[in-house]
Amino acid sequence: MVEAIYNELKKITEEETHILNGGTEIEKNLYMTYKQSEVDATKLLDAGKLIQVRPHTRFIHFPAHTHNYIEVIYMYCGSTHHKIDGVSIELLQGELMFLNQKAVQEISPAGIDDIAVNFIVLPEFFDYALKMMGEEENLVRNFVIDCLRGEKESSSFLHFKVADILPIQNLVENLIWTIMNKQPNNRSINQVTMGLLFLQLMNHLDRVEINKTVEEQKLVLSVLRYVEEHYRDGELSELAQSLHYNLFWLSKEIKKRTGKTYIELIQEKRLSQAVYLLQHTKMSVMDIGMAVGYENLSYFHRIFQKKYGETPRKYRLRTHH
Template identity: 60%
Template sequence: MNQEIINRLGVITDEEREIINGRTEIDLERYTQGKELVIDSKKMLEHGKMIRIRPHTRFVHFPRHKHNYIEVIYMCKGETTHIIDGEEVVLKTGELLFLNQHADQEILPAGEDDIAVNFIILPEFFDTAFEMMGEEENLLRDFLVGSLCFDPRYASFLHFQVADALPIQNLVENMVWTLLNDQPNKRSINQVTMGLLFLQLMHYTDKISHTKEGFEQKLIFQVLKFIDENYKEGELTELAISLNYNIYWLSRAIKKLTGRTYKELLQIKRLNKASFLLLNTGLSVTNISIAVGYDNTSYFHRIFRSYYSMSPKEYREKNKTTGL
C-alpha cells in the first residue's frame, strides 16, 4: 500500500493515546449504546452515511463483540490476530477479512507497526456490488445474501489471502484513498469500486482459508466451493469421495441445508455462467453449451429456456438491446 496512506493510518489516535497513558480496556461508550457489546453503526457512522473507514485500534485487547453492520478489515502492514466464532484467524499484510452481523469476534492487542484499516459498511451500500455480480452463485454472493437477510446458515466471515493479487490491492487502496481524502461523489465511486473488488475476489475462492465454524456451515461452504471450481464436470460422486461422505447421505444433506438438490445447484451455476458468456463473448451457443458442461446442445437449449423463459439466442439479443 502507498506509504503516505500507511503513514496517515499509523498516526496515534486519541483513543490509542489514552491506552498508552494507562487505560487498560476499551472505552465502551465509543462503540455501543447498550449493555451488550454490539458495536453500533450509529456510533461509528455519521447520520446518512453508509460507509466509513477508521484505523484499527492498537495496544489493547478488544473483547468478544458483534456488529450491527458489515465490517471489512484490510491489513496494511504487520498482522492482527482475531478469534472469530472460536476460531483463530491471523490477518497478515495485504489480506482481507469480511465479517457479517453474525460473527462473534475478539481481537488480540496489536503493536504500533500493525496497521489495519476497518471499513464500517451498512448492508444497503452493497446494492451496486450485488447488481454487478449478477445472479451467478458464488461464495461471496452467498456471504452477502446471508448478511442482507440475517441468515445464520451462511458464513459469518471470509478470510481472503490475496496479498499477491495486484488488482485487489489496487482497488482497496483506491477506496481507502477516496475516503481518506473525502473526494466528491465518493459514495458512488466506492460503490462501483466495491463491485469491482467483489468481481475480482470471485476468482480467488481458493484463497479463502476460513469460514464460520460449525458442521452445517462448513458443509455448505465445501459444496458451493466445489461447484464454483468444478461446474463443468464436477459430479456428486467425486464430491462425496473428496469429503469422505456416503453419497446418498450427502445428497439428502445438501437438499436439507440449501433447499436445492446438488443437480439443481450445479445447473444454476452452469446456466449463470452461460448467461455471462452470452453477454460478454462472441462464442456461439454451441460452444457456450460445451464450455459450461453440456455436450448435448438440444438439452442445453431446453433447460436454458425453462430457466430464463427464452432461448439462448433470444436472451443474448434482448439483453444486449436493453443494455442489461
C-alpha cells in the same frame, strides 16, 4: 503501499494515547450504546453515510463483541490475531476479512506496526455491488445476500488470503483513499469500487477461508449426496459447477474435510456397491464392474483386489450365501 495513506493510518490516536498512558480496557462509550457487547454503527458513521474507514485501535485487547453492520478488515501492514465464532485467525499484511452482523469477534492487542483498516459498512451499501455480481450463486454472493437479509445461512466470515493479487490490493487502496479524502461523487465511486472488488474476489475463491461449522456441513453433505447418486459417472467438474465453486478449491476442500480425494470417495462407493451386488445377485463379475462404473474390467479387478485382498470372483465364492 501509498505513503500518504500509511502516514495517516500509523498516527497514534487519542484513544491509543489513553491506552499507552495506562488504560487497560476499551472505552465502550466510543463503540457501544445500548447493548454492551454490540458495536453500534451510529457511533462510527457520520449521519447519512453508508461506509466509513478507521484504523483498528492498537495496544489493547478487544473483548468478544458483535456489530450491527458489516465489518471489512484490511491488514495494511503487520498482523492481527482474531477469534471469530471461536475460530482463531491470523490476519496478515494484504489479507481481507469480511464479517457479517452475527459474527462474534475477539481481537488480541496489536503492536505499533500492526496497522489494520476497519471498514464500517451498512448493508444497503452492497446493493449496487450485488447487481454487478450477476445471478450466479457463489460463496461471495451468498455472503452478501445474507448480510443484506441479516441472516446467518452462510459463513459468518470470509477470510481472503490475497496479498499477492495486485488488482485486489489496488482496489482496496483506492477505496481507502476515496473514503479518507472525501472526493466528489464518492458514494458512486465507492459502490462501483466495492463491486469491482467483489468481482475480483470471485475469481480467487481458492484463496478464501470460511467458518467451517456451517459451510463444512453443507459442503460435505452435498458432496456425499452427489457421490451416492452419481458414483457411476459423476465428474468433479460437474459437481463444482452445480455447487458454484471453483474446481481447484472444491478439490482441496473435499480432501481437507473428508480426508479423501473425490476419486477415492467415488472408488469407495463403487466398490461397496460391487460388494453388495456380488453378495446379493447372480450378475456376472463383468456386468457388476460395468454397473458400478468400470468399463475397464482389468482395472476393476486390480482395485478390488487391492482393497479386499482377493479377486471379485473369489470374494463372491467366499461370502455368497
